[in-house]
Amino acid sequence: MNATAQSDNSQASLWNGPTGHAWVASQALLDRMFLPFQQLLTEDIPLGSAMRVLDIGCGTGAVGLAAARRLSAPGHSLGIDLSEPMIALARSRAAREGLAAHYVVADAQTHAFAPGEFDLLLSRFGVMFFDDPVAAHRNLRHAARPGAELRCVAWRGAAENPFMTTAERAAAALLPTLPPRRADGPGQFAFADRARVHAILQDAGWTRIEIEPIEVPCSLPESDLATYLGRHGPLGLSLQDSDERTRARVIAAVRTAFDPYVHGDEVRYTAACWLLRARAPGA
Numbered sequence: 001m002n003a004t005a006q007s008d009n010s011q012a013s014l015w016n017g018p019t020g021h022a023w024v025a026s027q028a029l030l031d032r033m034f035l036p037f038q039q040l041l042t043e044d045i046p047l048g049s050a051m052r053v054l055d056i057g058c059g060t061g062a063v064g065l066a067a068a069r070r071l072s073a074p075g076h077s078l079g080i081d082l083s084e085p086m087i088a089l090a091r092s093r094a095a096r097e098g099l100a101a102h103y104v105v106a107d108a109q110t111h112a113f114a115p116g117e118f119d120l121l122l123s124r125f126g127v128m129f130f131d132d133p134v135a136a137h138r139n140l141r142h143a144a145r146p147g148a149e150l151r152c153v154a155w156r157g158a159a160e161n162p163f164m165t166t167a168e169r170a171a172a173a174l175l176p177t178l179p180p181r182r183a184d185g186p187g188q189f190a191f192a193d194r195a196r197v198h199a200i201l202q203d204a205g206w207t208r209i210e211i212e213p214i215e216v217p218c219s220l221p222e223s224d225l226a227t228y229l230g231r232h233g234p235l236g237l238s239l240q241d242s243d244e245r246t247r248a249r250v251i252a253a254v255r256t257a258f259d260p261y262v263h264g265d266e267v268r269y270t271a272a273c274w275l276l277r278a279r280a281p282g283a
């Protein structure tokens with residue numbers, strides 16, 4: 001699968017830079033933590049089916065790989081992502097397992113998919129980063145065969161997901177320059193507003209739109225918590241430029257704020273998300 005041109009935007013810089021490299025370093029940790037979403041998206045793909053599946057914003061590949069494990073030729077999955085390092089890892093995982101999972105480094109908002117190329121379009125947290133979400137979802141709809149399903153998970157709001165913002169709140173006094181989360185642009189919580197998401201999908205031409213709130217239990221080993229805090233979110237990003245002493249001091253201070261989530265050797269929290277489903281018109 002050839003790479004195609006990608007737009008020179010800040011998301012491409014982030015995901016090809018520190019954020020993407022952090023996701024590569026944490027692939028096992030994040031895939032374990034987000035396994036329930038992978039299962040939710042892929043477990044009803046019939047075993048041995050010949051579906052053509054797109055994984056939007058596929059990152060290091062978990063969802064497209066899980067889909068491909070259920071498919072038989074000519075069925076296959078294609079993962080699309082802006083991030084070279086994340087796709088490189090996804091490709092090596094697919095090769096290791098000998099799966100019909102292919103990848104393209106490209107912007108899903110503008111990539112020239114073949115019309116009607118996919119029977120099922122999936123995404124685990126990969127659709128909140130478009131600078132023009134209507135244009136992006138319209139482009140994805142063109143890639144869907146008539147009647148094909150779009151099935152994505154996206155975060156609800158920051159207030160409903162306190163685990164995700166605990167680190168930056170706890171570090172605010174130590175790191176006053178920490179950039180605030182933007183609620184109005186591409187980012188983790190860009191799909192928080194249900195009415196806005198509905199309008200995006202509708203304006204992009206999707207039909208039979210369902211937006212269901214889901215509460216999903218997630219967990220990670222307590223022994224991975226400091227690593228997670230030091231790599232991810234606004235805190236992790238800002239600590240990438242800090243010296244070891246500062247990192248250790250900030251993480252130790254922040255770690256206690258996570259005590260309510262620690263149960264023995266596990267960290268547990270509930271992710272408040274949307275399960276988005278829609279259909280391409282015409283079937």
Ligand SMILES: C[S@@+](CC[C@H](N)C(=O)[O-])C[C@H]1O[C@@H](n2cnc3c(N)ncnc32)[C@H](O)[C@@H]1O
Pocket residue numbers: 011015030034056057058059060061062063080081082083086106107108109123124125126127129130
């Ligand atoms: C939160 S990560 C999720 C990765 C993966 N779906 C997973 O669950 O492990 C978001 C992903 O969306 C990708 N992304 C952001 N904007 C994109 C765009 N315009 N086109 C393709 N991928 C994009 C990022 O590079 C990143 O890999």
